[in-house]
Amino acid sequence: MYNLLMTAGEDDWDSPTWSLSTGRYLEHTVQILRNRFEILSPDTLQQLKQMPALFAYEDFRDQPATVGRITEIQQLQHELRITLAIDPAVTPIPQAVLRTLYQDLDINTRNLEHCRTHWAVKDIDLVGVLVRANLINLPLLPPQPRPPKVFISYSWDSPEHRQWVALLAGTLRSNGIDATLDQWHVRGGEDLAGFMERSIREADRVLVICTEAYVERAIGRQGGVGYEHTMVTGELMRNVGTAKFIPVVRQTSRPATLPTELNTRLYFDLSPGAEYPTQLQALIRDLHNVQTPIPPLGPNPFQ
Structure with missing residues (x-):
């Protein structure tokens, strides 16, 4: 079996997450599989994530489909939000080629399935179809790692600051980090x-954007910032050694100030200045858990 996820959104599969109206889940899926997968229990969610997935575009988009895995499924009130990972070992499939495989993949053109945004489960061996079409030469598609999931906590200092935070979140997402932003x-x-x-x-990690206003509100437990920071403090007290919360400084005054609970933590300084690109790259590396290479240990020169 495989997951078929089809979208009309331009470049949707270039993003690590995708949302779908709950009513479109299991459209164009045979009844026996609808009965099996309609209740999203923990076991069902695990089964869906274990299947390979074909991430396709509606026919009019004429954009290539990709193959990978669903790595996370979040159930919201009226929609499903998935996190996805594209398999780098599988070359994107041009739309013209995919059209020739619709029948083999159980994509029903008579019912205009190829023209409908939806999520279907198909009782088809996706890998076998791709192998016979000479699109891959792998007997199995390995599981794909889940992108790091990051929440951004910040204060609404000004419209300019909100825009800056949104640009930061967009930069993180374009670098493979699943950033969540209110x-x-x-x-x-x-x-x-x-x-x-x-x-x-x-x-997985929480970025705490420390402007002067954020620090003041966090210390005074004011408004939404105060409420968020109370939760941060509670988790820090339960797990003193956690590296989940990362202070990110954006300040004009020096020395930089941090909320009391975070003032001994290593921070990244994204204040305007020449060091911004270096600090941003270091933050992205850290979120991907890419360690700075350590030079090898040489022999003792005195032995």
Whole structure:
């Protein structure tokens, strides 16, 4: 079996996450498989993530499809949000080539399945179809690592600062980091406190954007910043050695100031200046857990 995810969004599969209306899950899926996968229990979620996935575009887009895995599935009130990883060993499949495989892949053109954004589960050996079409020469597609998931905590200092945070989050996403930001992920009517708690809990790392205003509000436990920082403090107290929370400084005054709970932590300084590109690259490396190479240990010159 395989997952077929089809979208009309331009360049959707260049992003590490994708959202789909809950009602379009299991469209164009035979009834026996609908019965099997319609309830998204932990076991079902695990089965879906173990299957290979074909990430395709609706026919009019004329963009290549890619192959990989679903690495995470988040159930929201009215939609499903997935995290995906593309398999670098599989060359993107041009739309013209994919069209010739629709029948073999059980993509029903009579019902205009190739023209509909949806998520289907197909009882087809995706790897076998691709091997017979000379698109891959692997007997199995290995699991793909999940992109690092990052939540950004910040204060709404000004419209300019909100835009700066959004640009930072966009830069992280373009570098393979699944950044969560309230500006993108909070829907009208959604409970903000619940969003903060869930995002901090589910994130691998939390970036704490430390402007002067953020530090002041965190120390004074003011507003949303104060509430978020109370959660941060609670987790730090439960796990003193955690490296989950990363201070990111954006300040004009010097020396830089941090909330009391974070002032002994290594921070990245993204304040305007010549060091910004270097510090940003170091942050991205850290989020991907790419260690700085350590020179080899040489022999004792006195022996």
